[in-house]
Amino acid sequence: MREGGIASLRVAPLTLAALLLGATMVGVGCASPAPPALEIRDLDDGGRTAAWLPLAPDGVFTLAFTHSMYGGSVVETYQVVADPGGAMRLQRSGVRTETGGAAEYYARYGNFREEAGAWVVEAPPLLLAQLPVRVDRTGDPRVQAAGRSLPLLDLVPDGHAIEIRPAYGVPSSEFQAPSPSARDHSELGTRN
Numbered sequence: 001m002r003e004g005g006i007a008s009l010r011v012a013p014l015t016l017a018a019l020l021l022g023a024t025m026v027g028v029g030c031a032s033p034a035p036p037a038l039e040i041r042d043l044d045d046g047g048r049t050a051a052w053l054p055l056a057p058d059g060v061f062t063l064a065f066t067h068s069m070y071g072g073s074v075v076e077t078y079q080v081v082a083d084p085g086g087a088m089r090l091q092r093s094g095v096r097t098e099t100g101g102a103a104e105y106y107a108r109y110g111n112f113r114e115e116a117g118a119w120v121v122e123a124p125p126l127l128l129a130q131l132p133v134r135v136d137r138t139g140d141p142r143v144q145a146a147g148r149s150l151p152l153l154d155l156v157p158d159g160h161a162i163e164i165r166p167a168y169g170v171p172s173s174e175f176q177a178p179s180p181s182a183r184d185h186s187e188l189g190t191r192n
Contacts, residue, residue: 034169036080038143040152043132043161050155050162052170053145055080061145063131063164068138070105072098080166083127088166090128095121131164 036059040051055061059080067074077094096118097103103112103119112121133141135152136159143150143164156162 037167037170038080038145039165039167040143040155041163041165042156043163045156045160047163051150052167053143053148053150054170056146059166061143063133063141063143064149065133065139065141067097067099067102067105070097070099070101072102074098074102078131081127087129088168090131090164090166092123092126092128095123097121129165133162133164135160135162 035057036055038053038055038061039049040053042048042050053061060077061079062075062077064073064075066072075096076092077096078090078092081089081091083089095103095106097106098118100112100114100119103121106112106121106123112119114120133152135141135156137153141152143152152162
C-alpha cells in the first residue's frame with residue numbers, strides 16, 4: 001500500500017493485453033456466457049419448466065402453428081437478442097402465412113405481400129421479454145430450432161398456456177426437450 005491509501009497495481013504487459021482483448025470481445029458480442037436457449041414454462045402448472053431448448057449460435061427459432069380463425073399455417077421468426085440495457089429478449093423479425101386472412105390479421109402492424117405461394121407480413125421488429133402461447137389441438141403450435149421441431153403438445157396438456165423465455169445455456173440438471181412421442185400426457189405432472 002502506498003502512502004495516502006492508494007494501492008499500487010502491477011500487471012504484466014501480456015496479461016493486461018489479454019484482459020483488454022477479452023473485455024473488447026465481450027463488448028462487441030464476440031463472447032457470450034453460453035449458447036442461446038429457450039426456457040418453456042407451463043403457466044397452468046405453476047410456471048413449471050416444461051423444457052429447455054438449445055438454439056443455434058445465432059439464436060434464431062420459429063413458432064409455427066395453424067391460425068385459429070383463418071386456418072392455414074403461420075410461421076413467426078424470432079431471435080434471442082440483448083436489448084440496449086443488456087436484458088435478453090425475443091425479437092420477432094418475420095411472419096409468413098399460408099392464407100391471406102391470417103396475413104391481414106398481422107397486417108395492422110405492417111404491409112403484406114404474396115411471395116412464392118405464401119403471404120409475407122412486412123412488420124417492424126417486435127421485442128418481447130417472453131412469448132405467451134395457448135397450446136391446443138386446433139393451433140398445434142411447434143417451436144422449430146437448430147434443425148429440430150418440437151410440438152408443444154408433447155410438453156403440456158391440450159388447453160394449457162405456456163411462456164417461451166430467452167435464456168443462455170441449458171442447465172444439465174433440468175429437463176430438456178423430449179423426443180417426439182405419441183402425445184401421451186398422463187405422466188407430465190411428474191416432471192420437474
